[in-house]
Amino acid sequence: MPSPRTFLVTLFILIAGHSHSIHxxxxxxxxxxxxxAVCHGNHGNGGVGVPLALPDFQYAVTDRFLxxxxxxxxxxxxxxxxxxxxxxxxxAIVKHIRSWAPGKPISFPTITVEGxxxxxxxxxxxxxxxxxxxxxxxxxxxxxxxxxxxxxxxIAPALNNSGFLAAASDQLIKATLMNGREGTxxxxxxxxxxxxxxxxxxxxxxxxxxxxxxxxPVPRENELAHTITYESDYSVExxxxxxxxxxxxxxxxxxxxxxxxxxxxxxxxxxxxxxxxYFCNFEMVNDALLIDPRAGMFLPxxxxxxxxxxxxxxxxxxxxxxxxxxxxxxxxxxxxxxxQTYISIIExxxx
Amino acid sequence: xxxxxxxxxxxxxxxxxxxxxxxxxxADTLLMARTTQDFPEAMLxxxxxxxxxxxxxxxxxxxDIGLTSSGYKTDKYRLVFFGKPQQIKELSDQYPHLIPxxxxxxxxxxxxxxxxxxxxxxxxxxxxAYPELDKMLETLERDVKEIFAIMRQDN
Numbered sequence: 001m002p003s004p005r006t007f008l009v010t011l012f013i014l015i016a017g018h019s020h021s022i023h024x025x026x027x028x029x030x031x032x033x034x035x036x037a038v039c040h041g042n043h044g045n046g047g048v049g050v051p052l053a054l055p056d057f058q059y060a061v062t063d064r065f066l067x068x069x070x071x072x073x074x075x076x077x078x079x080x081x082x083x084x085x086x087x088x089x090x091x092a093i094v095k096h097i098r099s100w101a102p103g104k105p106i107s108f109p110t111i112t113v114e115g116x117x118x119x120x121x122x123x124x125x126x127x128x129x130x131x132x133x134x135x136x137x138x139x140x141x142x143x144x145x146x147x148x149x150x151x152x153x154x155i156a157p158a159l160n161n162s163g164f165l166a167a168a169s170d171q172l173i174k175a176t177l178m179n180g181r182e183g184t185x186x187x188x189x190x191x192x193x194x195x196x197x198x199x200x201x202x203x204x205x206x207x208x209x210x211x212x213x214x215x216x217p218v219p220r221e222n223e224l225a226h227t228i229t230y231e232s233d234y235s236v237e238x239x240x241x242x243x244x245x246x247x248x249x250x251x252x253x254x255x256x257x258x259x260x261x262x263x264x265x266x267x268x269x270x271x272x273x274x275x276x277x278y279f280c281n282f283e284m285v286n287d288a289l290l291i292d293p294r295a296g297m298f299l300p301x302x303x304x305x306x307x308x309x310x311x312x313x314x315x316x317x318x319x320x321x322x323x324x325x326x327x328x329x330x331x332x333x334x335x336x337x338x339x340q341t342y343i344s345i346i347e348x349x350x351x
Numbered sequence: 352x353x354x355x356x357x358x359x360x361x362x363x364x365x366x367x368x369x370x371x372x373x374x375x376x377x378a379d380t381l382l383m384a385r386t387t388q389d390f391p392e393a394m395l396x397x398x399x400x401x402x403x404x405x406x407x408x409x410x411x412x413x414x415d416i417g418l419t420s421s422g423y424k425t426d427k428y429r430l431v432f433f434g435k436p437q438q439i440k441e442l443s444d445q446y447p448h449l450i451p452x453x454x455x456x457x458x459x460x461x462x463x464x465x466x467x468x469x470x471x472x473x474x475x476x477x478x479x480a481y482p483e484l485d486k487m488l489e490t491l492e493r494d495v496k497e498i499f500a501i502m503r504q505d506n
Contacts, residue, residue, distance in 0.1 A: 033503075038383040038467065047385070047462045226476060227451050255417065260443055260453060263409025264436040274443055274450070278412075282421035285414065289425065294381065294469045296414050296428055297458040304450045306443070317451040325380045325471060 028096030031089055035082060036097075044100050048293060049079065050154060056182040058101035060175060062108060066094045068167035076329030077138065077158055078292060108171035113203040120205030123198055128159075131185060136160030136209050140291065140330065154184045160209035174203045224321045228342055232305070232312040232350040236273055239305045239312055242349035243277050247301075250345055252279040255300060273307040284338070291330045298322060301338070303346065314350060316342045380475050382492070384468045384499035390427040390459075393466035393502065397431060397459055400498045406433045409454050426461040433457070438487070446484055449476060455491070468502060470495055 033042070040046060044053030051057065070090050073081035082090070098105055125134070132138055138158030157164060177199045180188035189199060232239040244254050260274035280300035288295045304315045319338035323331050386393050398408050412430040419425060432454040443450050457470045473488040473495065 038385045041465075042385065042387065047465075047467070227448050229448065258410075260450070261436065261439055263432070264407055264434065264439055264454070271440070280417060282418055282423060286418060286421075286423040286425075289418075289428075293428075293460060293462075294383075294458065294467075296430065296460065297456060297469055297471060299414060299430075300412070300417075302451070304453075306447060306450060308444075308447070313447065315447065315450040325475070 028092035028094075028099075031085070031093045032096045035085070036093065039078075044097060046154070050157075052097050053100040054181070054183050055101055056180075056184070058098070059103075059106060060172070060179065060181060061106070062169070062172060063091075063094050063098070063105050065167045065169070065172055066097060067091065069163065070094070072163040072166045073327070074158065074161050074163040076327060077161055077163070078326065078328050079163070080327050081163070106175075108169055108175065110169065111171065113170035113174050113200050113207075115197070115200035115202070115204030117201070117204040117208040119198075120201035120203070120208075123194070123202050124205050127189060127192070127194070128202065131156035132159050135212075136206065156185070159206050160212065162210075165207070165210050170203050170207060173206055174199055177202060224324060225318050226321055228316045228318055228339075228346065230314045230346045230350050232314055234312060234350070236275060236305050236307045236312055239314060239349060240275050240277060243303050243305065243314070243345060244279075246345040246348040247277070247279040247303075249348070250281075250341055252281045252301065252345075254279045260304060260306075275305045276302050277305070278302045284334070288331070288334055291334065292326050292328050295322065295326065295331065301342070303342070314346050316346065379472050382470045382472050382495055382499060384502050385462075386466050386468070386502045386505055387464075388466055388502075388505050389464055390461040390466050393468075394427075394429065394431075394459060396505075397457065397468065397498070397502060400501050401431070401433050401457075404494050404498055406435055406494070408433050412456075414458075415460075428458070428460040430456045430458050442484075442487075446478075446481065448478075449484075452476060457495070468499060 036049070036052075038047075039049030040052050041049075045051050046054075067090050069079070070082050070085065070093060073079045075081070085093070124136075133156075136159035138161070139156035159165075176186065177189045177194075178196070180186050180191070189202075190196070194202075234242065240257065244257070247254055254277060256276075256278040258276055258278075259270040259272055260276055261270050265271075278300050279302075285296070285299050288299065298317060298319065302316070306313050306315065319335040319342065320332075322335045323329065386396075388396065398411075401408055408431060410432045412432070413428075414430060415425045415428040418428070433456070434454040439453055443453055452471070455470070455473070457468055459466060459468050461467075473491040474485075477485045477488055479485070
């Protein structure tokens with residue numbers, strides 16, 4: 001047995017090594033690769049997330065905007081809040097993002113823009129609502145998402161989002177309105193004929209969204225069950241046939257019926273008391289993938305029928321849990337619809 | 352000379368340090384990876400890596416084929432179902448509430464010249480009432496993270 005002294009020395013070496021790895025993780029490139037690249041691209045070219053390397057973006061936003069965006073995320077808009085990162089780590093990531101656009105980052109005076117939000121509202125509806133939504137809710141989906149066809153090269157941000165409002169200063173919003181963003185549909189509204197006073201009014205209106213912020217629309221994890229489970233008084237075969245019929249009746253195409261262990265064991269050894277029915281409505285799949293291309297992991301729809309100890313039960317995922325996983329309020333409506341569809345199919349098959 | 356009582360006391364400090372360091376690593380709800388490999392190469396490598404980790408790829412669902420045949424435009428998009436035969440059996444026998452998530456799957460889709468991989472973090476399915484299940488889900492999560500790390504090696 002090692003002596004206490006030897007044990008302590010070993011322990012402290014281990015901790016020192018652990019601390020070193022944490023210190024090393026303040027390497028911005030590494031932190032970016034670990035936390036950001038999957039959505040924003042290895043070189044900031046965008047994807048599920050916005051293209052951070054876009055020169056006009058880089059030269060229009062402050063370090064503070066980037067830091068606060070990382071810290072707060074965009075609740076309900078895919079971009080998560082990175083609360084687990086230290087301030088040093090956040091700054092290291094921002095420094096790395098800045099390496100794509102050499103030069104001194106822009107800074108704005110911390111002066112509140114004075115304007116008339118009522119007049120700004122009228123101007124907003126005329127000039128901004130088409131892209132940013134009537135209530136500043138932003139365009140559908142997010143980022144540039146190369147995997148799906150898009151009408152726009154970049155999705156208009158949600159201006160009424162608490163994360164955006166916390167990160168963007170009045171002066172930053174004003175500068176964006178005045179100068180536009182080259183390489184995106186955001187044009188200079190000075191060039192479009194608005195005056196600086198008009199732009200101040202729009203900034204005041206956008207800032208007034210802070211007074212209308214609703215609670216985070218994404219359900220909390222503990223509010224949601226992972227699955228839906230029903231009991232069936234029928235046999236496995238009868239229940240499977242009834243699910244198939246009910247799904248077809250709801251405009252779904254049954255694409256596959258298989259035993260749960262299909263592909264894991266030899267065909268003649270499969271457990272035919274655990275059966276998965278896959279069914280699909282491709283319009284719904286397309287809608288879900290347009291909102292978030294990652295949502296495909298829960299598609300196509302599937303229901304599993306299981307017999308255990310003579311009792312038959314029916315199991316499906318709870319689609320509403322998706323909204324929590326994806327931090328995407330837009331998926332709420334679709335997930336609620338999917339949940340009702342699952343329930344009605346299973347109830348029809350088991351009642 | 353360090354006495355036994357000092358030894359115990361001294362252990363408390365590093366224990367707190369380690370506990371703090373562990374707590375700052377927040378669980379992710381989604382595991383994701385981006386690879387600079389194009390879709391066909393990434394798809395091959397993913398299946399190979401899954402197998403090398405001791406799992407079986409039971410099936411590949413071609414989401415893009417169904418979409419395009421229904422008139423929708425999409426880039427390549429597949430679901431790779433995988434697991435270990437015994438694990439799938441035990442999980443479905445002992446934890447029926449997990450059945451809808453079985454077999455596990457990784458979605459893989461093209462984004463331009465690159466490829467993205469996404470999976471629900473298995474530990475989001477943890478249930479405090481079942482420590483053995485939690486341990487299994489933690490192992491699975493560690494394996495998937497390693498698979499994704501291998502996939503990122505081409506970046």
